[in-house]
Amino acid sequence: MADFWQDRDGFWNRGGWWRALLVTAAYLLVYLGVGQLVGVTLGHMIIDGGPFASATNVIIELLIPIGAGALVILVFLAAIGWITPVFSRQPIGGRPWMWLAVAVVAYPIIFRFIGIDYGSFPPGVVVVTLITGLFIGIAEELVTRGAGVALLRKAGHKELVVAVISSALFALMHLVNAIGVGFSITILVLLVYTFFFGICMYLVMRVTGSIVWAIVMHGLTDPTLFLSTGGIDTAVEGAAENIWLAIAATGNIAVILFGIVALFLIRGRVLTPVAEGSALPA
Template identity: 45%
Template sequence: MDHSVHTSGWKAFWDRGGWWRAVLLAALYMACYLGGGLVVGAVGGDQIVAEDIFRTPQSVFFGLTLPLIIGSAVLAAFVFSVGWFKPLFAPQPVKGSWWMWAAPFFLVAAIVLRFLGINYGSYQASVVVVTLLTGLLVGFAEEILTRGIVVKMLRDSGKSEWVVMVLSSLVFALLHSANALSGMPIFTVLVTVGFTFGFGICMYLTMRVTGNLIWPIILHALYDPTLFLSTGGIDQAAAGPQSPLVSLAAPANMIYILIAVIALIVVRGRAKREPLAVPAMS
């Protein structure tokens, strides 16, 4: 009886891992996400309030939620097709160091301060609910892709954890360069890319020290909506008066960058590679 593992050519291709496959997949995801956004804009664009996307629940749903539903469905279908759900959510193969706890600590601190400092009276209750639910999709899609799929593919190709951390965070940061397509000023886009690179490193550290991908997904799912609602926009500074609690959370951005710089200096290690499945000979 043949006990060889039967592997499709599709799965075998992605199982080889490597940085260029990771970048290719990220590019394909962005094409699906942006393409889905164009379709949504054509169908429900009149529901989106461009100057204030958080004015109505319909604006949030068509402007943010529905494109993320499409992107999340594409990623979930891919992960299912290659059988990676179990390995992606398995315990981390490389343990984290004690200092890495700084990343989730300051992430949680900023989330709590912003959550308590949001001016809920300036939003419809349904806008808050839809935005918080949208955060779940942000956390799932961006973390599954960058801290899940990309990290796995880089580790499968034998890359060191420093390279895994840097390249996965770079892919995460470059995803946000797509904001330029919506008319965001180039300087703001560059600042956003720089910040998200540091933020991505903190998410990588969170995954390492907590031992599972689920925790960066949860923190990311809470971080983005509380940031959006506390500032009144996406990837922008708050305009006008704001709660002292929100102001207290503002330095968190620089703290993330500092943690990222430390990580770039001290992160070491390499995950143990799993043997590739070999297609059975007929």
């Protein structure tokens, strides 16, 4: 058991894509399991109208399951001794062009904040949704850009492979959106968008030197999407109600196009475990 959790040469420190997949699957099981449990025990408190019909709806349908997932991944990283390495400065630096990832993700957030019709939401919904976004950023970034990237680097993969596999895992996480509605073109577009959004978050983490900024930007992207469009499924279809949201909607295409170009530019490889921090130049 000690080898499984803490031994420097043990199970997790050997890294590998399938271990990253295992962490992702475990997180999803927690998220879905807690969601089912909360639905059974607190479902009677949910009112009609969707997750944003009341602050209580947001808490029950989104905040509690996501919060549980965030707690579990934090406990996991602490148990294997990876909190400090994951939150430490990135062991491989960024290039100036990677700052474009920050801009591509940031400008839709800014325009959504301007364009959101805050008065259309019941009391408390906006605040609780923003708090939920923070937990989404913590949970999903620590699973994919935290544990996932660390495990891939420990296996010795080049940074392009690290970026692609961690982003693929991030995209696959969003297959849960198909539960109950089935696979569709909308879900396919969602998977494409989330893959390239994952590439952008990887670049944000590298160029800023910290996963914290990926958490912050991710944590602002999701709630502003929810509040401006009702969810990412609507956003990727291009729906927008005013000029600010119309400008913000272009961010989805911008993320995909920039992500495609970035795949041809990502270089480098971390030579030693994340905690030691040696790397080849980017």
